Amino acid sequence: QKEVExxxxxxxxxxxxxxxxxxxxxxxxxxxxMWYRQxxxxxxxxxxxxxxxxxxxxGRFTAQVDKxxxxxxxxxxxxxxxxxxxxxxxxxGNTGKLIFGQGTTLQVKP
Amino acid sequence: GAGVSQSPSNKVTEKGKDVELRCDxxxxxxxxxxxxxxxxxxxxxxxxxxGNSAPDKSGLPxxxxxxxxxxESVSTLTxxxxxxxxxxxxxxxxxxxxxxxxxxxxxxRLTVL
Numbered sequence: 001q002k003e004v005e006x007x008x009x010x011x012x013x014x015x016x017x018x019x020x021x022x023x024x025x026x027x028x029x030x031x032x033x034m035w036y037r038q039x040x041x042x043x044x045x046x047x048x049x050x051x052x053x054x055x056x057x058x059g060r061f062t063a064q065v066d067k068x069x070x071x072x073x074x075x076x077x078x079x080x081x082x083x084x085x086x087x088x089x090x091x092x093g094n095t096g097k098l099i100f101g102q103g104t105t106l107q108v109k110p
Numbered sequence: 111g112a113g114v115s116q117s118p119s120n121k122v123t124e125k126g127k128d129v130e131l132r133c134d135x136x137x138x139x140x141x142x143x144x145x146x147x148x149x150x151x152x153x154x155x156x157x158x159x160x161g162n163s164a165p166d167k168s169g170l171p172x173x174x175x176x177x178x179x180x181x182e183s184v185s186t187l188t189x190x191x192x193x194x195x196x197x198x199x200x201x202x203x204x205x206x207x208x209x210x211x212x213x214x215x216x217x218x219r220l221t222v223l
Contacts, residue, residue, distance in 0.1 A: 034211075046212070090153075092210055096141060097143075098210060098212065102152035
């Protein structure tokens with residue numbers, strides 16, 4: 001079993017839709033939960049992160065962590081074509097290392 | 111300021127040859143990471159340098175892979191006797207004191223023929 005599981009998609013939605021991206025993980029020691037966005041042929045860039053359980057909102061993006069069920073979510077409201085990218089969840093513990101999911105490819109159609 | 115840079119951006123080599131990939135981290139970042147990303151896959155951790163501590167080499171897939179870092183600056187990833195399965199994008203990232211916000215370079219796309 002992989003430490004982090006993420007559905008690779010692809011996920012295709014119309015512009016303006018609400019998008020839900022999810023990951024599950026197995027290591028209960030994870031405390032930091034990062035979401036990276038990767039455009040084609042580019043390096044990943046940090047989108048947002050949360051520490052421990054709870055929600056965090058940043059503009060159209062909301063990150064949610066449920067440590068009891070080991071479930072991580074990223075919601076995108078009013079999705080735009082510019083949101084088309086691969087989204088990678090990446091939890092980490094106190095080792096300084098992140099464990100990346102496979103990434104979900106999202107396409108937002110105008 | 112300048113971000114993480116990697117060179118070369120593309121490398122095509124023949125099976126059995128050695129290759130060296132270079133990473134220049136952001137100035138002042140003490141932590142440096144190497145990852146491998148195969149086509150359509152996530153990031154596979156290779157090695158992690160943190161300051162003067164012994165590097166975490168737990169992700170290196172075989173003894174053909176090695177990496178060095180000079181102080182808190184440049185790092186090189188060396189792959190000896192390359193195989194076709196080594197074809198991938200090799201990404202480098204750096205962060206400040208191992209904080210989780212890792213800044214990534216553009217990657218080196220390695221193709222082994």
